[in-house]
Amino acid sequence: xxxxxxxxxxxxxxxxxxxxxxxxxxxxxxxxxxxxxxxxxxxxxxxxxxxxxxxxxxxxxxxxxxxxxxxxxxxxxxxxxxxxxxxxxxxxxxxxxxxxxxxxxxxxxxxxxxxxxxxxxxxxxxxxxxxxxxxxxxxxxxxxxxxxxxxxxxxxxxxxxxxxxxxxxxxxxxxxxxxxxxxxxxxxxxxxxxxxxxxxxxxxxxxxxxxxxxxxxxxxxxxxxxxxxxxxxxxxxxxxxxxxxxxxxxxxxxxxxxxxxxxxxxxxxxxxxxxxxxxxxxxxxxxxxxxxxx
Amino acid sequence: xxxxxxxxxxxxxxxxxxxxxxxxxxxxxxxxxxxxxxxxxxxxxxxxxxxxxxxxxxxxxxxxxxxxxxxxxxxxxxxxxxxxxxxxxxxxxxxxxxxxxxxxxxxxxxxxxxxxxxxxxx
Numbered sequence: 388x389x390x391x392x393x394x395x396x397x398x399x400x401x402x403x404x405x406x407x408x409x410x411x412x413x414x415x416x417x418x419x420x421x422x423x424x425x426x427x428x429x430x431x432x433x434x435x436x437x438x439x440x441x442x443x444x445x446x447x448x449x450x451x452x453x454x455x456x457x458x459x460x461x462x463x464x465x466x467x468x469x470x471x472x473x474x475x476x477x478x479x480x481x482x483x484x485x486x487x488x489x490x491x492x493x494x495x496x497x498x499x500x501x502x503x504x505x506x507x508x509x510x511x512x513x514x515x516x517x518x519x520x521x522x523x524x525x526x527x528x529x530x531x532x533x534x535x536x537x538x539x540x541x542x543x544x545x546x547x548x549x550x551x552x553x554x555x556x557x558x559x560x561x562x563x564x565x566x567x568x569x570x571x572x573x574x575x576x577x578x579x580x581x582x583x584x585x586x587x588x589x590x591x592x593x594x595x596x597x598x599x600x601x602x603x604x605x606x607x608x609x610x611x612x613x614x615x616x617x618x619x620x621x622x623x624x625x626x627x628x629x630x631x632x633x634x635x636x637x638x639x640x641x642x643x644x645x646x647x648x649x650x651x652x653x654x655x656x657x658x659x660x661x662x663x664x665x666x667x668x669x670x671x672x673x674x675x676x677x678x679x680x681x
Numbered sequence: 682x683x684x685x686x687x688x689x690x691x692x693x694x695x696x697x698x699x700x701x702x703x704x705x706x707x708x709x710x711x712x713x714x715x716x717x718x719x720x721x722x723x724x725x726x727x728x729x730x731x732x733x734x735x736x737x738x739x740x741x742x743x744x745x746x747x748x749x750x751x752x753x754x755x756x757x758x759x760x761x762x763x764x765x766x767x768x769x770x771x772x773x774x775x776x777x778x779x780x781x782x783x784x785x786x787x788x789x790x791x792x793x794x795x796x797x798x799x800x801x802x803x
Contacts, residue, residue: 414737418691421764421765421766422734422735422764422765423735424735424740425690425735425736425737426737427714427737427738429738430737430738533742535742535746535776535777535778536746536749536750537746537749537776537777537778538776604739604743604746604747605739605743635746635747635750637742637743637746637747659772659773659776661773
């Protein structure tokens with residue numbers, strides 16, 4: 388339903404726009420960023436599908452037929468996710484961002500969802516301040532990592548590495564991995580294409596697994612777990628096998644928890660930090676987030 | 682004629698680079714996204730690739746990695762063209778096999794042209 392926050396700003400469901408129009412709006416809101424990270428329509432559509440973005444409950448802000456901003460809402464069992472919030476540069480500091488966020492939170496409440504999540508780029512003080520005012524609280528710091536294919540892969544660690552097909556990989560991802568940010572939850576992997584994995588057993592009997600998405604030029608969407616043994620040794624093993632298998636692929640990892648015990652092995656394998664985000668929650672997490680699945 | 686491939690999705694930035702470089706006697710070709718840029722690089726074998734790091738289909742660094750993996754392009758200078766903070770731009774550009782970077786926005790045409798020229802001489 389279209390709503391009016393005040394006499395000036397109209398909020399319109401994003402479903403009333405084409406993906407191409409939404410892509411254009413989104414890119415306009417980022418045009419002055421140091422790292423704009425533009426998208427094309429295909430990438431935005433993949434984003435919408437992978438992260439369960441509900442366009443009926445996502446919003447575009449307009450004033451006098453001029454686009455002002457956009458904000459999207461992801462919806463899963465008992466939880467919602469605020470994402471792709473952006474305001475056109477000329478109209479910032481006029482309440483558009485707050486109006487969009489207030490309306491998204493109301494949309495979530497109307498759906499019976501009382502727990503919301505988001506990530507904000509570290510040092511984006513205006514957005515961080517807005518989210519605190521809206522009742523969000525910090526729960527952790529997340530890393531965005533990448534690894535260049537220019538780096539020669541290490542020789543594979545001696546281990547039994549078994550390839551997992553999609554079904555086997557998704558079955559593992561659905562097991563308990565602790566609480567994950569939205570992008571890394573099991574639904575994100577289930578919605579993604581070209582997902583497979585590796586199950587690794589080290590010579591000392593340690594066991595673990597890695598699930599990933601392999602696209603034409605890119606490895607991404609890692610989920611992993613050390614079931615027994617040392618996490619750093621396990622990560623050394625699965626990373627060495629993965630990068631040895633795909634030496635020409637770039638690798639991007641979103642929202643890697645800063646206190647993850649596997650992290651040292653990623654740095655050893657040539658991963659570098661692109662930037663950091665702060666994860667924020669609002670309300671009490673539902674069992675579907677902290678229960679046995681996540 | 683020295684040919685420069687400009688991979689840039691922002692029309693104003695692409696046009697500015699094109700005008701400056703063509704006024705200095707370079708031939709330019711332009712791609713709006715990474716996949717087109719890769720194909721044009723393979724087909725046209727430019728003397729230098731000027732590469733925006735924020736592209737809409739894949740990021741520019743990913744494209745740099747693909748270009749470096751192409752045997753015919755392994756010696757072609759790749760210059761990142763970015764508004765990233767210089768420290769970050771330098772680290773990322775080097776780690777993906779770029780020869781260096783040029784900061785956006787371009788404020789002096791002569792400086793921009795001289796920077797491009799310096800990468801062609803190396």
